[in-house]
Amino acid sequence: MILKKRDRQNLILNILTQEVVDSQEELVRKIQEAGYEVTQATISRDIKELRIVRRADKDGRNRYQVMREGTDTAADGLINGIQGMVSEITRVAFMISIRTTPGSGNRLAALIDAGQLPEVVSTIAGHDTIHILCHSETDAQELEERLTSWL
Template sequence: MRKQVRQKLIKEILQENVIYKQEDIVEKLNARGINVTQATISRDVKEMQLVKLPTQTGSYRYSMPTLKEINVEKKLSDTLSESYVSSAQNRELCVFKVLPGSGPAVANLIEQAKYPEVFATLGDDATVMIFAYSEEDAIKMENKLLNLINIG
């Protein structure tokens, strides 16, 4: 079994059960027909950065690490402000030229923001291509992103 699939299952197990020790994870995976060793689970626990939280009874259980909530639009605004070169829109497409190395980060932040106008993004080293659902949506996205960096 691939590591990513196994770790996804571990996450599900943690959400559905109270897990006190790594052996409990091994047992739950074995019950699903997935044979793993405790050593494998130990590596997964470390890689997934699982944490042990106290329970009301004084014992400890495994949990996923808490993720810091980030303001995606603020991060996008900051990143785009620092890297913006130019933009253009044509039909359902919107292209942003950015400083070299910034394209993947900007594309990823646009995806994380889950703008309803965006079908998909593609970011290379210095370009971000935004695929919108319509020409109107592409225009909206260009304006929205330019307004984020006070250029609109």
């Protein structure tokens, strides 16, 4: 059975308030198990519209959560991410390497990208490491100092 958009989004919100869901694939599966047809692309759009983010809950488990109005800006999210996920920051010439807690590399890189920092050309993320390419050594040094100040 296919749900109307509003009903589907209400179902998503209900699932997220009752269960720990940490991936779009898992959310799609839970909706399908409830007897409804849904695609990953549709769920992805719903997640954006509902302002659902994947972050650690009070117990430290990564899960999808609905951002409430007035919550973190991109800068606040980045600062919180640096404080909660970074174990080491190292600069080499015009690049910065960041070691994160296990499983946090991609999430923190997304926060860096969302922060639209002027020094950043691009990020490459793995399980627990991020490499940031900066425009110049000066930009890398300034960014390293800023990131380190947030630790």
